[in-house]
Amino acid sequence: MKILATCAAMMLATVASADGHLPDLEGREIVVVTENAYPPLQFIDGNGDAVGWEYDAMAEIAERLNATVVYENISWDAMIPAVSEGQYDLGMTGITIREDRAEVVDFSDKYMTSEMVMLVRGDEDRFADAAGFAANDDLLMAAQPGTTPFYVGVYDVLDGDEANPRIKLMETFGATVQALRAGDVDLVLTDGTAGNGYVEASDGGLKIVGEKLGTEDFGFIFPKGSDLVGPINAAIADMSADGTIDALNTKWFLEYKLGE
Numbered sequence: 001m002k003i004l005a006t007c008a009a010m011m012l013a014t015v016a017s018a019d020g021h022l023p024d025l026e027g028r029e030i031v032v033v034t035e036n037a038y039p040p041l042q043f044i045d046g047n048g049d050a051v052g053w054e055y056d057a058m059a060e061i062a063e064r065l066n067a068t069v070v071y072e073n074i075s076w077d078a079m080i081p082a083v084s085e086g087q088y089d090l091g092m093t094g095i096t097i098r099e100d101r102a103e104v105v106d107f108s109d110k111y112m113t114s115e116m117v118m119l120v121r122g123d124e125d126r127f128a129d130a131a132g133f134a135a136n137d138d139l140l141m142a143a144q145p146g147t148t149p150f151y152v153g154v155y156d157v158l159d160g161d162e163a164n165p166r167i168k169l170m171e172t173f174g175a176t177v178q179a180l181r182a183g184d185v186d187l188v189l190t191d192g193t194a195g196n197g198y199v200e201a202s203d204g205g206l207k208i209v210g211e212k213l214g215t216e217d218f219g220f221i222f223p224k225g226s227d228l229v230g231p232i233n234a235a236i237a238d239m240s241a242d243g244t245i246d247a248l249n250t251k252w253f254l255e256y257k258l259g260e
Contacts, residue, residue, distance in 0.1 A: 022238060023231040025067040030228065032058060033072045033079060033088040037172040040197045040252040041094045041218075053252040054092045057111065060244060061235040075171055076144050080105060083221050089228060091221040094191065096148040106224055109233045110217035111245065114191035116152050118210045119198060121180060129210035130157045133187055142168045142176035142185040148216055149189035156213050157189070181205060191216060193253050 034042050034054065042052035050071065062069045074082055076093060083091040084104040094114075097107045118130065127133045133141075134157055141157070143150040150169075154162050168185055170176050176188045177198060190198075192212065199206050222229055239245050 022064050022234050025065045025231060027066060027068055029068045029070055030062070031070050031072060031089045033074050033082065033091050035076050035079065035093040035172065036073055037076070037174045038094045038194060040194065040256055042092065043174075053112075053248050054094075056248055056251070057239070057245070058092065060239060060248075061232060064235045064238060065231050076173075077146060077171070080146075080221065083223060086223045089222065089226070090232070094194070094218050095221055096216040097219045098148075101221070104224070105221040106226055106229050107219040107221055108229060109236055110219050111236050112193070112218045112249075113215055114193050114218065115215050116149065116189055116213040117192045117195045117208045118213070119177070119180065119188045119190050119195045119206060120186065120209055121183070122202065122204045122207050124186070124207070124209065126186075127209070130213065134158055137166070139187065140166050140168055140185040141187040141189070142170050142179045143189065144171065144173060144176065145169050147173075148191075152213055153187075153189050157187075177206075189213070191218075196253065197256075 034050075036042050036044050036050050038052075040052050042050065042054045045051050058069055061067075072088060074088075079091050079093060080095075080101060081104075082088060091105075095101070095107075097110060101107070118133070120127075127136060127139065133139050141153050143153050150167070153167055154160060154164065158164050158166060168179065170179065173190070173194070176185070179185045180188045192208075195208050199208060220232060222232075236245075
């Protein structure tokens with residue numbers, strides 16, 4: 001862990017604007033931790049490279065702020081505690097901005113808003129919405145513990161019991177989709193962006209059913225009191241203003257095909 005540079009406080013007070021007036025971090029190293037299991041935000045492609053929307057966004061942020069990024073990998077369930085303890089400068093993996101999480105980490109401003117959808121196998125005909133899934137006790141859902149899909153599954157789809165045996169807990173989002181494909185579970189909840197990416201790559205093997213189950217805002221996370229929050233927010237605002245975020249959305253959610 002690189003100790004946050006308190007001597008930069010005055011420099012980081014610079015106010016950002018859409019014309020590129022951003023803080024200069026003077027080559028500062030930022031240690032970023034991610035899961036690499038949430039396409040198209042961040043994942044390992046067919047060549048073994050770590051790629052995705054968040055990697056491109058972070059590269060752009062680093063260039064605009066004159067910073068250097070070093071990446072580390074960690075599981076989702078360990079990420080928030082590790083960032084909270086100051087082991088890393090920043091965490092990214094499609095993290096929903098929530099009040100309970102904000103008690104232990106600081107969030108950036110949102111960089112994306114997504115909606116929760118129901119991802120099922122392409123031949124699924126036993127249910128077509130959340131009520132139909134909930135009514136059939138034989139149907140199972142996969143989720144990562146502590147994630148937004150887990151809580152939406154518990155409280156918006158099922159009965160509010162976090163120990164409900166119909167929810168099969170798995171370590172990574174990729175594992176939940178593999179379990180769905182294999183027929184071990186019948187439903188995976190995910191944000192619409194990732195869900196659409198999996199459907200596009202599945203050649204009919206997966207589909208989305210039912211109504212959207214709500215919206216969620218994604219943000220980067222930092223140790224409490226991090227002096228990087230302001231500069232990162234400034235860069236996000238700049239990228240939004242000049243169309244860079246829209247271009248990243250087009251690249252990763254419309255043009256990029258998972259599996260190619």
